[in-house]
Amino acid sequence: MNMTIFSNTVFLDFIKGPMVWLSFIIFGLGLIVQTIRLLKLTRIKEARRFAPDAAIVPQTDLSKWERFTRYFAFLRITVLGANACLVLVSFIFHVCLVITPIFVLGHNVLLDTSFGISLVSFPEQISDILTKFVIAGGLLFFMRRLFLRRVRMISTVNDFILLFVAVAPFLTGFLAYHHIFNYNIMIVLHILCGELMLMLIPFSKFFHMVFFFISRFMIVSEHSLGSPKRSWQY
Amino acid sequence: MGTTTEINTDTIQSILKQNRKQIKLGLAMCAHCSLCAESCFLFVSNDNDPEYMPSYKFINSIGKLYRKKGKVSKQALEEMRDLVFEKCVLCTRCYCPFGIDIPSLITLGRNVCRSQGLFREYDR
Numbered sequence: 085m086n087m088t089i090f091s092n093t094v095f096l097d098f099i100k101g102p103m104v105w106l107s108f109i110i111f112g113l114g115l116i117v118q119t120i121r122l123l124k125l126t127r128i129k130e131a132r133r134f135a136p137d138a139a140i141v142p143q144t145d146l147s148k149w150e151r152f153t154r155y156f157a158f159l160r161i162t163v164l165g166a167n168a169c170l171v172l173v174s175f176i177f178h179v180c181l182v183i184t185p186i187f188v189l190g191h192n193v194l195l196d197t198s199f200g201i202s203l204v205s206f207p208e209q210i211s212d213i214l215t216k217f218v219i220a221g222g223l224l225f226f227m228r229r230l231f232l233r234r235v236r237m238i239s240t241v242n243d244f245i246l247l248f249v250a251v252a253p254f255l256t257g258f259l260a261y262h263h264i265f266n267y268n269i270m271i272v273l274h275i276l277c278g279e280l281m282l283m284l285i286p287f288s289k290f291f292h293m294v295f296f297f298i299s300r301f302m303i304v305s306e307h308s309l310g311s312p313k314r315s316w317q318y
Numbered sequence: 319m320g321t322t323t324e325i326n327t328d329t330i331q332s333i334l335k336q337n338r339k340q341i342k343l344g345l346a347m348c349a350h351c352s353l354c355a356e357s358c359f360l361f362v363s364n365d366n367d368p369e370y371m372p373s374y375k376f377i378n379s380i381g382k383l384y385r386k387k388g389k390v391s392k393q394a395l396e397e398m399r400d401l402v403f404e405k406c407v408l409c410t411r412c413y414c415p416f417g418i419d420i421p422s423l424i425t426l427g428r429n430v431c432r433s434q435g436l437f438r439e440y441d442r
Binding site: 122125161162163166167170171174228232233234235237238239240243289291292295296299300303305307308316318 | 337
């Protein structure tokens with residue numbers, strides 16, 4: 085294994101230096117450009133009403149208990165009521181996916197040695213658990229895609245590839261941290277997978293990390309969150 | 319019956335072109351998560367048949383037309399007719415976690431079918 089690409093210093097220096105910059109620039113600029121493109125498809129519109137007038141259904145007359153039951157009845161027909169378990173798993177998966185790389189000790193040590201700055205770090209055991217959540221969530225999504233007919237029917241090769249790209253940095257990082265298999269190979273794969281994922285985010289289905297917030301918080305619709313003012317203008 | 323035997327690809331393409339951005343965004347952002355399934359009352363009342371899933375309906379009607387650039391056979395279009403007219407009543411109750419407007423995409427599928435003389439056959 086000594087003469088492979090994994091021990092080639094030119095290659096290692098490239099992926100640890102310029103490649104990191106390149107992937108972060110593509111990630112940052114890509115996000116900005118794609119977000120602007122998405123926002124250009126929206127316009128500020130006069131607010132549309134989706135609920136009956138407060139004068140017709142006086143909300144203030146409801147007791148606390150009635151309000152609670154109403155809200156509960158509303159939640160029951162949402163995706164939370166229909167698929168509570170999957171929503172929970174998906175929420176944990178996404179939160180861990182975003183926060184783990186930012187607060188993992190190793191990344192902050194690298195930041196510190198390069199720029200003398202660093203963020204707060206999780207204790208290593210916590211990062212380890214969060215990583216396991218991501219890998220377990222990814223495995224569950226993979227199983228759903230394979231074995232649940234309704235998901236399999238709409239799944240494409242692209243979905244499997246992107247799921248793998250999303251979980252791969254965590255899997256390789258986990259294996260490297262625990263020194264399972266060859267550490268040097270794993271850490272190189274970890275860097276490469278991370279860079280690939282960063283570069284793919286603005287230009288693939290990963291862009292839902294921005295689309296979700298624009299579509300749910302900025303666009304007026306029956307299920308919109310917050311108080312949005314825009315609507316689609318395709 | 320008033321139905322044409324030939325498919326007019328130009329008409330289909332002009333509908334696709336007019337609504338290109340909406341279709342492209344909907345297809346690009348659908349994460350194929352299947353969370354919209356239970357929000358469709360037809361899905362639930364048809365023994366959870368995946369063909370009634372809102373995302374399946376728009377991906378396999380307007381989505382398919384978009385990917386094939388409107389070049390589809392009569393038979394394929396008839397299958398789409400069944401999806402958008404028989405398997406959807408456009409009640410607009412479907413819920414997408416990402417906020418994709420599935421009913422309007424299915425409506426576009428209906429537009430294409432109607433432009434080719436394919437619509438709901440009430441006497442079937």
